[in-house]
Amino acid sequence: MNTLLQEINQRKPHFVCKNTGHELLLIPLKDNVADFNQYLVLNELGAFIWEQINEDCSLEALQEAIFNEFDAPSAQIEQDLAQFIPELHQYTCAK
Amino acid sequence: MNAAGCISVAGYHFGLTNESTYPLVFEVGFENFLDQPQHQTDVQLNFHEGFQDLAPNKALYQAKNGNQLLWEIYPYQDQRLFLVYHPETGALQQQAFYNADTRTWQIHAEKSTHEAEDVLNPLAYPMAPLLWYVLSTEEPLLLVHASGVFDGTHGRIFSGFSGVGKSTMAQIWAGNGAQVINDDRLLLKRLSNGTWQMFNTPMYYSDQNKSCALHQVYFPFHSPTNSLEPLSGAKALATVLAYTIHHGYDAQHLLHHSNLAEKLVTELPIAKLGVVPTDAIIDFIRSNE
Secondary structure: OHHHHHHHHHHHHHHHHEEEEEEEEEEHHHHHHHHOOOEEHHHHHHHHHHHHHHOOOOHHHHHHHHHHHHHOHHHHHHHHHHHHHHHHHHHHHHH | EEEEEEEEEOOOEEEEEEEOOOOEEHHHHHHHOOOOOOOOOEEEEEEEEEEOOOOOEEEEEEEEOOEEEEEEEEEEEOEEEEEEEOOOOEEEEEEEEEEOOOOOOEEOOOOOOOOOOEOOOOOOOOHHHHHHHHOOOOOOEEEEEEEEEEEEEEEEEOOOOOOOOHHHHHHHHHHHHOOOEEOOEEEEEEEOOOEEEEOOOOOOOOOOOOOEOOOOOOEEEEEEOOOEEEEEEEHHHHHHHHOOOOOOOOOOHHHHHHHHHHHHHHHHHEEEEEEOOOHHHHHHHHOOO
């Protein structure tokens, strides 16, 4: 999972981010017209995770940051991340 | 050098200068957008005959239709170089250098023959829409895939890709007395007072230079019943941007358009519109506004 986080982090400069209240819209930079309308809307938790991902980010640190911010059960956080991080990786790192 | 008038689009003036020895011709859709030279212009277009020998670096952006290149954008010194190709033959059609600091285009094209005369047609498609697009990255403008109609009091656009019913909606409204601003491509302009206007642009056919106020934005889709789903927040923004024309290589341009689209979705009602293509859709829309 930490490898996925680092690969997502490397792709972050390839997106323009637009905050709209509690949501975050990810707009991919492209060098062609293919799939130019594939934007991703992140909810408040997704936006928080996106902001937390950096070169020092680990799954454990992310879980702790979410726990401190959202006061959710650790098991739920772990389960949500196990689903969300691969999905975010697929979106951001897909060629 | 020969000052050759002006093209007026969305209230912006493109000054024209013919640096070639050939007379200029433009596609028929320009005839009601051409004007006398203006004292003040927003963008300058200088036209030249013949191409330069260039060895550009890696393209920043390529637009293709299938395997057919339509245009490419390259960094060139402190400018952007647009190589524009004939949409059917693929032959190089224009070399266009854009200096954003001076808002000046140097557009090179080869002479062609028109009514047995050698002429220069420097804005042949798809060059002209690139001008409107680049302008939209610098001004409060969005270039959108949409039809737009004005019924005398309200301006509405119906946005989406081919096949969603843009032209059908325009025909239905036209059949009920509304003015069609355009049925395919529009420039949306945010005025300084926070209101919005829609404008047509020169097409491949002749039309008047038209505009009206914009009050409602719809995203139609085929449906067994007429239906309406208001959109807001990031979903509305993503939907507007999906049908706004972008060259997605430049983060500043994307940010400019997304900031403007955010204003659009907060200042005007946005909705997905399920459509049965009959006159009843007009009353349905009005009764839900």
